[in-house]
Amino acid sequence: xxxxxxxxxxxxxxxxxxxxxxxxxxxxxxxxxxxxxxxxxxxxxxxxxxxxxxxxxxxxxxxxxxxxxxxxxxxxxxxxxxxxxxxxxxxxxxxxxxxxxxxxxxxxxxxxxxxxxxxxxxxxxxxxxxxxxxxxxxxxxxxxxxxxxxxxxxxxxxxxxxxxxxxxxxxxxxxxxxxxxxxxxxxxxxxxxxxxxxxxxxxxxxxxxxxxxxxxxxxxxxxxxxxxxxxxxxxxxxxxxxxxxxxxxxxxxxxxxxxxxxxxxxxxxxxxxxxxxxxxxxxxxxxxxxxxxxxxxxxxxxxxxxxxxxxxxxxxxxxxxxxxxxxxxxxxxxxxxxxxxxxxxxxxxxxxxxxxxxxxxxxxxxxxxxxxxxxxxxxxxxxxxxxxxxxx
Amino acid sequence: xxxxxxxxxxxxxxxxxxxxxxxxxxxxxxxxxxxxxxxxxxxxxxxxxxxxxxxxxxxxxxxxxxxxxxxxxxxxxxxxxxxxxxxxxxxxxxxxxxxxxxxxxxxxxxxxxxxxxxxxxxxxxxxxxxxxxxxxxxxxxxxxxxxxxxxxxxxxxxxxxxxxxxxxxxxxxxxxxxxxxxxxxxxxxxxxxxxxxxxxxxxxxxxxxxxxxxxxxxxxxxxxxxxxxxxxxxxxxxxxxxxxxxxxxxxxxxxxxxxxxxxxxxxxxxxxxxxxxxxxxxxxxxxxxxxxxxxxxxxxxxxxxxxxxxxxxxxxxxxxxxxxxxxxxxxxxxxxxxxxxxxxxxxxxxxxxxxxxxxxxxxxxxxxxxx
Numbered sequence: 001x002x003x004x005x006x007x008x009x010x011x012x013x014x015x016x017x018x019x020x021x022x023x024x025x026x027x028x029x030x031x032x033x034x035x036x037x038x039x040x041x042x043x044x045x046x047x048x049x050x051x052x053x054x055x056x057x058x059x060x061x062x063x064x065x066x067x068x069x070x071x072x073x074x075x076x077x078x079x080x081x082x083x084x085x086x087x088x089x090x091x092x093x094x095x096x097x098x099x100x101x102x103x104x105x106x107x108x109x110x111x112x113x114x115x116x117x118x119x120x121x122x123x124x125x126x127x128x129x130x131x132x133x134x135x136x137x138x139x140x141x142x143x144x145x146x147x148x149x150x151x152x153x154x155x156x157x158x159x160x161x162x163x164x165x166x167x168x169x170x171x172x173x174x175x176x177x178x179x180x181x182x183x184x185x186x187x188x189x190x191x192x193x194x195x196x197x198x199x200x201x202x203x204x205x206x207x208x209x210x211x212x213x214x215x216x217x218x219x220x221x222x223x224x225x226x227x228x229x230x231x232x233x234x235x236x237x238x239x240x241x242x243x244x245x246x247x248x249x250x251x252x253x254x255x256x257x258x259x260x261x262x263x264x265x266x267x268x269x270x271x272x273x274x275x276x277x278x279x280x281x282x283x284x285x286x287x288x289x290x291x292x293x294x295x296x297x298x299x300x301x302x303x304x305x306x307x308x309x310x311x312x313x314x315x316x317x318x319x320x321x322x323x324x325x326x327x328x329x330x331x332x333x334x335x336x337x338x339x340x341x342x343x344x345x346x347x348x349x350x351x352x353x354x355x356x357x358x359x360x361x362x363x364x365x366x367x368x369x370x371x372x373x374x375x376x377x378x379x380x381x382x383x384x385x386x387x388x389x390x391x392x
Numbered sequence: 393x394x395x396x397x398x399x400x401x402x403x404x405x406x407x408x409x410x411x412x413x414x415x416x417x418x419x420x421x422x423x424x425x426x427x428x429x430x431x432x433x434x435x436x437x438x439x440x441x442x443x444x445x446x447x448x449x450x451x452x453x454x455x456x457x458x459x460x461x462x463x464x465x466x467x468x469x470x471x472x473x474x475x476x477x478x479x480x481x482x483x484x485x486x487x488x489x490x491x492x493x494x495x496x497x498x499x500x501x502x503x504x505x506x507x508x509x510x511x512x513x514x515x516x517x518x519x520x521x522x523x524x525x526x527x528x529x530x531x532x533x534x535x536x537x538x539x540x541x542x543x544x545x546x547x548x549x550x551x552x553x554x555x556x557x558x559x560x561x562x563x564x565x566x567x568x569x570x571x572x573x574x575x576x577x578x579x580x581x582x583x584x585x586x587x588x589x590x591x592x593x594x595x596x597x598x599x600x601x602x603x604x605x606x607x608x609x610x611x612x613x614x615x616x617x618x619x620x621x622x623x624x625x626x627x628x629x630x631x632x633x634x635x636x637x638x639x640x641x642x643x644x645x646x647x648x649x650x651x652x653x654x655x656x657x658x659x660x661x662x663x664x665x666x667x668x669x670x671x672x673x674x675x676x677x678x679x680x681x682x683x684x685x686x687x688x689x690x691x692x693x694x695x696x697x698x699x700x701x702x703x704x705x706x707x708x709x710x711x712x713x714x715x716x717x718x719x720x721x722x723x724x725x726x727x728x729x730x731x732x733x734x735x736x737x738x739x740x741x742x743x744x745x746x747x748x749x750x751x752x753x754x755x756x757x758x759x760x761x762x763x
Contacts, residue, residue: 001394001401001460001681002393002394002681003393003681003761005393006393009393072393255758255759255760259757259758259759262755263757277752277755278748278749280752280755281748281751281752282748284696284751284759285675285699288675288696288759288760288761289674289675289678291761292674292677292678293674295393295761296395296674298393299393299396300395302393303394303396305396313666313670316663317667317671380660382663383660383663386662386666386667387659387660387662387663387666389666390635390639390663391639391642391659391662392643392653
């Protein structure tokens with residue numbers, strides 16, 4: 001047992017840190033550090049910089065052009081990116097669909113799709129949730145009917161994150177209504193420029209346009225865009241979910257945001273207020289405990305000696321922590337969190353801030369963060385999963 | 393970064409678990425509680441396993457092991473809610489080994505390792521609450537000889553042990569002394585404690601004392617941190633067993649014709665308990681792995697750990713009782729004894745609010761395991 005990273009891991013961290021600090025544009029990290037609005041160009045620019053280095057697909061094996069890092073190296077890379085204020089990598093291409101294409105796609109599909117994902121050129125979206133299927137994903141209804149060498153897709157996806165920028169979307173579609181709901185689902189890659197695809201914004205409670213509805217009206221999809229076998233899509237999607245392990249806890253970002261919370265609390269003169277300070281202290285212990293939990297999972301993955309089935313715990317605790325720091329930041333500014341001036345959440349605004357610049361985005365972020373305990377399998381569903389592992 | 397246990401550590405765990413399962417049954421424990429809460433023979437068995445010498449160096453007759461081994465042993469003793477205070481032996485051997493002059497080490501450490509001498513920390517004073525720098529006990533030097541006068545509370549098995557580690561003020565500054573229970577001027581009034589163990593009020597009237605170190609506050613803080621790490625590990629053992637009995641009960645007890653484990657409201661409670669258990673285990677690891685860090689870093693880490701363990705112990709303890717229903721509040725059922733043990737551990741070496749205050753006072757701009 002040892003808490004310290006090995007000298008090799010330390011060296012790796014330092015190399016990554018030096019590279020990220022040199023190559024991350026400062027105007028972008030400034031936005032991230034202050035929760036200001038990130039444009040498509042900001043996200044795409046960072047993706048291209050990473051893509052050029054070969055690190056956008058940082059979880060990829062060497063055989064597909066990735067760096068071939070182990071679980072600890074991936075964690076250290078994520079941590080250095082988060083602490084430096086890099087935008088979160090939009091995961092749908094490099095983190096979500098790419099591993100499925102690598103594992104279950106044909107060589108032709110791999111050659112066709114992976115290069116555009118690795119370089120950051122092609123923006124992918126995820127078409128899972130539907131109006132009638134939230135946490136009960138297997139109940140999805142979007143139909144894909146095979147007609148010759150095409151599938152005809154009809155239905156609707158929702159909560160599709162950043163689909164307004166999407167060029168391709170990977171979808172779970174129903175190809176059979178026989179047997180269990182899970183066994184009639186297929187995994188289909190759809191060009192969003194296809195006739196019959198319509199994207200409509202959903203404006204969220206913070207006023208932001210982050211998610212969308214995506215409609216499919218007799219959309220023709222070449223059968224060659226089917227991943228693997230028909231009706232096996234659920235298995236592929238589950239494989240994808242098992243790829244997401246420690247990342248879901250987002251502990252690295254939590255560490256960065258805790259530092260920010262302390263800066264804001266100092267500026268607002270509540271850092272020395274015992275009642276407020278103790279709330280920060282509780283959050284700090286939560287973050288340390290979550291980090292230890294993450295490190296335990298990483299260690300288990302590295303050694304392969306013991307397996308830790310606690311992904312549900314990571315999701316629950318990580319999302320609760322995200323909500324808590326956004327809440328405490330808002331509370332630190334008190335009533336000065338209330339003005340809703342959209343321009344004040346843009347970088348470089350020259351207008352008069354109410355209170356201070358750091359107050360402007362806090363309530364919006366707080367409202368936005370309510371999503372974290374709902375998406376990715378709501379925390380109540382996660383509790384079901386955890387209870388299943390404990391009680392059977 | 394590695395959280396696997398070595399083969400030797402696993403063997404140590406197995407050996408202690410075997411003794412707990414076979415040698416320290418609930419029935420034997422019950423008899424010990426009835427007889428006063430401390431059993432010299434049971435403590436002797438721990439020493440025979442080598443556990444009293446865990447932190448004593450090889451050349452002084454011990455095993456020369458470190459915090460991770462200490463943690464493994466305490467987890468297992470926690471599983472058996474063992475009453476004999478081995479955590480105190482870890483404190484005494486760690487502090488004497490780290491701070492005492494050679495002569496004191498060689499006259500006490502072999503006896504501690506062999507189990508002939510049980511030495512415990514006597515530091516709690518009525519006016520100090522959880523503060524370590526508040527001490528009314530005084531030390532006086534005359535020639536080369538020291539004596540101490542004052543009173544210490546809640547000293548573990550205080551009327552049964554061979555000697556005490558006693559913080560006392562010498563020339564205005566805290567120093568640490570070793571005082572034998574049999575020395576002139578020492579009086580111990582023993583009593584049972586809520587969880588079934590034993591403690592004593594110990595009074596020193598010009599009692600002859602051996603100087604351990606003049607750097608008394610640093611040594612006391614270190615002693616308490618060793619105690620916290622041991623308590624955290626012990627707690628993890630108790631928590632594991634608490635979860636086990638709760639899960640078993642929920643899968644067997646039927647209400648409205650079905651097992652309790654079928655009710656979602658209860659299942660979610662168990663998920664929350666599992667969360668607290670794994671956070672507690674993580675922070676117990678953290679505590680032991682930070683035990684040899686520089687004092688500032690160590691104090692901050694141990695306070696964080698004890699806070700988390702306090703929260704987890706209360707949550708799991710209370711909810712385990714609740715999920716059991718009526719049987720959970722009976723003396724007959726083992727679960728209530730786990731609950732009482734968890735409560736005792738929360739109130740040892742600083743309670744949860746105290747450690748929240750410590751974490752709060754020690755916060756830095758950055759945070760995290762490596763901060």
